[in-house]
Amino acid sequence: QVQLVESGGGLVQPGGSLRLSCAASGISFSIYDMSWYHQAPGKQRELVASITSGGTTNYGGSMKGRFTISRDNAKNTVYLQMNSLKPEDTAVYYCKASYPGFANSYWGQGTQVTVSS
Secondary structure, eight states: OOEEEEEOOEEEOTTOOEEEEEEEESSOGGGSEEEEEEEOTTSOOEEEEEEOTTOOEEEOTTTBTTEEEEEETTTTEEEEEEOSOOGGGOEEEEEEEEOTTOSOEEEOOOEEEEEOO
C-alpha cells in the first residue's frame, strides 16, 4: 500500500520560513519523480516544485528563488524549504509521486500552510 505523508505545515508570519516533509512508503522511492503542489481555496491545484529521480529540479514561477525542493532517498523523504513566505502562499500543500511513462501517480493528504500576521 502506497502512502505519502506530509508534515511541517502551520501558521507563519509573512517573511518567515517553513520546511515541509513528505515521507513515502510502499514505493521504490528513489526511482520516482517527486513534486509539491499547492491549492488555495477556490483555485486550481498548481505545481510548486518538482525533483526527478536524478535530482533535476523545476519550480513554479512565483516560487523560484524562495523555495527549494530536495530529496533524501535513504529516508524515502522529499522536502520543501519555503523562505520569504507571503500571504499568497497560503494553501494546502500536497506531495505527489510519479513514475515516468506511467499514468498513475500517488498523492498525499496535504498539509495546511497559512501565512498571516
